[in-house]
Amino acid sequence: MKPLIGICANYLSDDAIGMEVGIGAVQQEWQLLADDYIVAIERAGGVPVILPITEDIETLTPLLQKLDGILFSGGSDIDPNYYGEYPRFGLGLIEPRRDDHELKLAKKVLFETALPVLGICRGMQLLNVATGGTLYQDLESQKPEGINHSVPKALRHYPFHPVKVEKESTLFNIYKTDEIGVNSFHHQAVKELGKGFKATMTAPDGIVEAIEWEEERFVIAVQWHPEMMEGPIATIRPIFNAFVEECKVANRVLSIMENSEIII
Numbered sequence: 001m002k003p004l005i006g007i008c009a010n011y012l013s014d015d016a017i018g019m020e021v022g023i024g025a026v027q028q029e030w031q032l033l034a035d036d037y038i039v040a041i042e043r044a045g046g047v048p049v050i051l052p053i054t055e056d057i058e059t060l061t062p063l064l065q066k067l068d069g070i071l072f073s074g075g076s077d078i079d080p081n082y083y084g085e086y087p088r089f090g091l092g093l094i095e096p097r098r099d100d101h102e103l104k105l106a107k108k109v110l111f112e113t114a115l116p117v118l119g120i121c122r123g124m125q126l127l128n129v130a131t132g133g134t135l136y137q138d139l140e141s142q143k144p145e146g147i148n149h150s151v152p153k154a155l156r157h158y159p160f161h162p163v164k165v166e167k168e169s170t171l172f173n174i175y176k177t178d179e180i181g182v183n184s185f186h187h188q189a190v191k192e193l194g195k196g197f198k199a200t201m202t203a204p205d206g207i208v209e210a211i212e213w214e215e216e217r218f219v220i221a222v223q224w225h226p227e228m229m230e231g232p233i234a235t236i237r238p239i240f241n242a243f244v245e246e247c248k249v250a251n252r253v254l255s256i257m258e259n260s261e262i263i264i
Contacts, residue, residue, distance in 0.1 A: 003068035003247035005046040008105070008123070009033050010075040011053045011098040036156075036227040037073055037120075044240035046247060053097060057104040069116040069247035070109050072102065072123030074225065077188055083134040090138025092187065106130035110219065116246040117213075118239070119221030121186055124211060127221050131194030139187050139207070146205035150187040156228040160184040163209040163224070169200035170212055170220060174242045182209065182224035189223060218246040 009031040017032070018024015033050050041048040049067065054060055077092040079099050107130050109115055119127045125135055136142045139149055147161060154160055159181025165172045172178065190208040193199060201210030201222065213219030226239050 005069045006051040006067045007071045040227040044244040046244040053101045068250040072119040074121035088137045090141040116218040118243045124221030128194040133194030134192040136189045149184045163201045166200040
């Protein structure tokens, strides 16, 4: 059986997206997801399942019990109050409802399940904050000496800068190299690492580009967007292949347990 992989939806309280294309109403809120995530998981052999933002996190419990992995997707900035800071100049759009929901979900998945986890961009920042880490709220104002990590007019698949891959890491085992080129669409970044995580990719200016769970479990997050590099640069796909393979293992274990229960 192909593994079922939940992908967190984005959330917009702004009605502009619906009004602009003529499918919405005034003050209507939206949950949506870029197609790149769906394509990347499907091409790697998984079955993508979009996870909604719910009023009660326990609403998702029956679904979590069926899933074989979770992907925390990109999106808006995270409210700095969650990591003990007041807003700084440069902080972008925040969506309090999504923050509250996904931080609860991240803690539930990390500490109450053994599911494989992949975080992308905001997803990496979210996992870091959920484990007690902090963020740079805006790199341009807080790290002006660094490189530009947010180039909105760049082609989505273009490898804008290299990252160093730590040799003692799962990502090194996945890519078989100590350096790869990545795209770059973020103005926030990990500042202090969350408990249980280690940095395994860094940009030339020292910004953390990937983190991994120190325990023997597939929990990996990257600051760049590998799902956007699926088309022209297929060599970036190994991260999805590795993630889906881990989810297949979880799927097989679940199937064995269910069959054992039936036999008993």
